[in-house]
Amino acid sequence: MNLRSVKTIVLSGIALLVATLPSLAQIQIEPIRLTTATRFNCGPHLETYIVRSLDNRRGTGIRCVKFSKGQQGSSPHSAP
Numbered sequence: 001m002n003l004r005s006v007k008t009i010v011l012s013g014i015a016l017l018v019a020t021l022p023s024l025a026q027i028q029i030e031p032i033r034l035t036t037a038t039r040f041n042c043g044p045h046l047e048t049y050i051v052r053s054l055d056n057r058r059g060t061g062i063r064c065v066k067f068s069k070g071q072q073g074s075s076p077h078s079a080p
Helices: 003-025
Strands: 047-052 058-066
Touching: none
Parallel strands: none
Antiparallel strands: 047 058
């Protein structure tokens, strides 16, 4: 295989990936169910949730999350 063939294969792969990403981003996934922690509170400006795995097994500990108040370009993130 010469260098030109390798370049063609790589560029074709990149073009295919770029063409399919928008459609893959629209695939519906099951919504995440959040369980609020009752015995611990992260504070007045943070939501407190129990840690669970994606297959709904209970984890250990809690997660403190701060939600944005409708500001564009911001998303929920874990508190430090």
